[in-house]
Amino acid sequence: MSSIDSSGGAGSADRPSSTPGGDVDVLAGLVTEVVVAEAAVALAEVVRVRALAAAGRFALDAAASARASARASDMAMREVASEVAAACGVSDRTVQRDIGDALTLVESYPATVAAWEAGALSRRHVRVITEVGAELPVEAREAFDAVAVSLAGEASSPGRLKTRLAVAAQRMHPRTVTERHRAGRETRCIRVVPGVDGMSDLIATLPTVLAEAIHDRVTQQARVIVDAGREARSAGGGEAG
Known part of the structure; x- marks a missing residue:
């Protein structure tokens, strides 16, 4: 019988003294x-984000x-972005996107950046915060930023944080759910994304109630077709026997 120490676990005699x-x-x-190394990488990421944001703000x-006009500002x-891209050996488009993301992060989520810099948050936590915060208008993000950092300290994983942040964002949004749904309906669309091997993705953006109903109906029809195919094969096999 294994000995049990005072903490309730197996005794030291049962634990290996070395790893394989x-x-x-x-x-x-x-x-x-x-x-x-992880801490150094995280700090370097923050330094990079701040530098990209500063470059964007400079422009x-x-x-x-x-x-200048809006077009001149874009130029x-x-x-x-072109200067940074040339120096770093990456595409202009990539740097433009990174500068935009960095500007949003540094200027709309300063508390999040500070916590990330201090090692209190990971890159994944930061990404969750900005993804959920993107649903809020700019003027509501400062308050959301503070709440997000507080919740991040309580939620250990990015997944749990996202769930809690989604609830907080719903409560903090200045518009009601009905108003937002009405506006969201205006974004309804359907599109085809070409794939490989003669396949494509058919994507529809529509109200959740309709999306769930369509998915359920298509799933039921697919099961009927699959079951019919199995029955036909079984019947054919029986006749052959």
Whole structure:
């Protein structure tokens, strides 16, 4: 019988003193290296985001000081993105997107960025916050930012955080659910995304009630077809026998 220590677990005699193929101290050292590297990568990501946001703000401020048109502002942003892209060896389009994301993150979610920089949040937590916050109008994001950081401290995983943030965002939205649904209906559309091997994705954006009903009906029809095919094959096999 295994001995039980005071904490309720198996006694020390039952625990291996070393890991397979290596010493416990060696593994502990490797784990520490990974943790330190993860922290360094996270900090570098924050530095990059802040630098990209500063580059974007530089372009916008330069265009504003010259009283440039919206088109000129866009050109200024493209020029800055082009310089960064050339220096980093990536595409202009990628840098433009990254600058836009960085501007939104730094200027609309300062508390989130600060918590990320301090190591309190991971990149995945930050992504969840910005994804949920995108559903809110700009003027509501400052309050949402503070709530998001607070909830992130209570929710350990990004998945749990997303669930809690979705509820918070619903409560903080200045428009009612009915108003937002009415506006959302205006975005209804259907599109085809070409795939490979002669296949494509048919995507429809429509009210959830209709989407669920269509999915249920199509699923039922698919099951009927599959079952009919099985019965036909079974009948054919029986006759052959």
